[in-house]
Amino acid sequence: MDSYDDKGGSAWQPPGAGITGRPSAAGTAAQPPAAGMAGLSFPGQLTAVAVLVIVGLLACTHLAMVFLHVAPSNTITKQYGKAVDAWVYPEFEQNWKLFAPNPLQQNVAVQVRAEVAKGDGSRTTTGWIDLSAEDGAAIRGNPLPSHVEQNELRRGWDFFVGSHDDKNRPNGLRGQLSESYVRRIVMLRLEDHDLGGSVERIQLRSAASAVAAPGWSTEKINTRPVYRLYPWWTVNATDLPEGVRNGRTEAGR
Known part of the structure; x- marks a missing residue:
């Protein structure tokens, strides 16, 4: 039986008669944002x-x-x-020592001492500071040591030694570049030491000692270190990396 509205018109409509084919705003599905560069x-x-x-x-x-x-x-x-x-050079230098017939059989330590200007105008010379030992202490027991702790000083020193002759004179541009690089590394490391004043001069030396024979070997190896001493260098502004204030006490001078 048909139903009628209060105005006398028929309220019945066939199925789908009120559908226009366009979904309402409430029923519109939200479009996901475009991913990557398209977004x-x-x-x-x-x-x-x-x-x-x-x-x-x-x-x-x-x-x-x-x-x-x-x-x-x-x-x-x-x-x-x-x-x-x-x-x-020097950060990306490559070599084939890992595959050499005779791999390195020495431990080489880089050590430095500094001439320090005190606040009262006097000067003093520090004892030898073993920079390589400090790197070793930072690496030992650390499951994820940084690349700087492992290689910065070691590779910089290899670069320095390889670009100087037997009289410690630089071989051209590479030698001068290696000197500047090593000076900046040393001054960066000395920033962690309270030396009591500003560093005026630094002197480097290497201590090379042969690797001891394993316990099962009968080979006798002399492990006494052999030192190579380098001249004193006067510190200047170009030797100070960003953030280095030359001994942390320079501001009090």
Whole structure:
């Protein structure tokens, strides 16, 4: 039986008669935001693309420079060898000592002493500070030692020794660069020591001792250290890395 509204019109409608085919606002499903770069604005997408291109170019350049550094001498390295060395040294230097027929059989410690200017105008010389031993103490027992603690001083010293002759004179630009690098490392390490004044001069030496034979071996090896002493260096502003105030007491001078 049909039903009627209060105005006399029929209230009955066939199924689907009131559906227009467009869902109501309340029933509209929320669209998930676009993922990745598609979710950025157009300027943001341009910035992201530019950053990716720059990073990619730097990565390719670095790989090419390292390859040319370790590759045999060729036309490119002969023409652009200085540019390759400037990019690689000293942080990215490569070598094949791990695969050498005679691996390193010495422990080499880098030690420093400093001439310190006191606040009253007097000067004093510290005892020898073993920087390598400090690195070893920081690494020992640490499951995740930093790359700086493991390699900064060791690789910097290898670079320094390899670019100086038997009379401790630098071999060209590489020798001068290695001196500057080692000086900055040493001054950075001395910042952790309260020396009682500002450091005016530093002197380095290496202590090389042969690795002792294993307990099961009958080989007799002399493990007494052999020292190599380097000249005194006068400290200047270029030897102070960012944040180093030269002995922490310079402000009181």
